[in-house]
Amino acid sequence: MAEDYAGPIPVPLPETRPYWEAARRHELTLPFCNPCGAFFFYPRALCPTCLSADLEWRRVSGRGRLHTFTIVYRGPRTFPLATPYVLAMVELDEGPRLMTNLVEVDPDPAALELGMPVEVAFVDVNDEIGLPHFRPAGASR
């Protein structure tokens, strides 16, 4: 799929590169602030709560809950997912929220409940970048 991938491909910044390097290995890692004892997202050079640079990257469970979503009927002209697709916010068990696609579901509002448990499912877009999609927890592969 790599050469044919039609969607936007993230270009890392210095402070986000470890996230994308881990994602390439299908590992979801987040910056963890040692003084705060808490994760945050998106990655920054300093903790947005205390402004400390005493940070480390930690792998998280990849589990969370559907926080909110929309079913997109009019999307980008070149995008790998066919409309309608589910654009979602997931709140990870570790606290932070991230934007993702909810896959392996019917794009039907009646089938999607806020708070439903979800888990990460990476998709490779090229040799460098894997994207963290999510699917209902326990869904078949």
Add this chain to the structure above:
Amino acid sequence: MSADRRRLRGGVAIVGAAESDELGTLPNKSAFALHAEAARNALADAGIDKADVDGVFCAGLWMASETAEYMGITPRYIDGTQIGGCSFIAQVEHAMAALEAGHCEVALITHGESGRSRIGMPGTRFGPDSIRLQFENPFGLYGPPTGYALAATAHMRTYGTTSEQLAELAVSTRRWAEFNPRAKVRDPLTVEEVLASRLIAWPLHLLDCCLVTDGGGAVVLTRSERAKDLRSTPIYVLGTGEASTHVYVSQMPDFANWDAARIAAARAFEMAGVSRDDIDVAQFYDAFTIVPVMGLEAAGFCEPGAGGAFVSDGRTGPGGAFPMNTNGGGLSYTHTGMYGMFMLVEAVRQLRGECGPRQVAGAKTAICHGLGGMFSASATLICGTEVP
């Protein structure tokens, strides 16, 4: 600090307000042409010569200085604040501060945007290594509708807000547009038609979304003692507020509540010394039907979650108890991309009593409650014909 801001109440006034010569689809006019037309018209409305303008305020990178250059103005006070569609409402606060401090005598706030035809438009700052391109767009965040739909879903699922309630707002707004000859769409609209329009990003239908147009607008402010010598009725700045909580929608603190708007409105009401009941006419930014619903809640006109019921039964339309978006709003009148300027122009015209068939009788106090980004920022202005 709050006592200090109350001291500013009524110290400056809006003395000129105008749109560009035309609004709509204007492939023959660049964004800067629209800026300049609107600014010229607003200065003429105020009866102030271009040479007297010493403060220029525009939204965007280099915009204030380039607009000044385009118009042959040499400002001594320059403000390029860009917080999205409410930038111009925030700039009323900034102009007030600059005028009160004596940094300038005549403040010109201009807007010109070729939102539809894209003629002479500046580029975007969201390059491939931006946070948006890394963490949002790869998942198909596509323009404003998808971002706003995330909040609409949260609001509906948290509070029980319905698509019918959102459609009612679009219908009431269209009824105002029927009375505005400059509105882009003026045909009567029904709730059923809104709900039958195609889905853009569930739960938002096409007719839950604003127009995309070309146009410009401008306002002129000066200190109130100078305003008294000008030909127009001064519209006094009574209260202002602004706030920004995030840029990227994925960072929205609470998807069912608009935090920036709550902060901005509270500051404006505290400064103005008026109550919600004192508001005669309201302009609430309506990029999407969900936005005024959440805005009314955030500004304290109803409880959190009660916005859907608040806008029902034609309440915000002509003859309703809460006349709102009396020009037809971004939904039916015009929406260039940064709509907030047109809210200021309409508030001024309503308070001057210039609105003809859509005039709210006896309007003395108005609110403009603006939106920026993806529920990212907000700016509020309370203005009136008298200083309480």
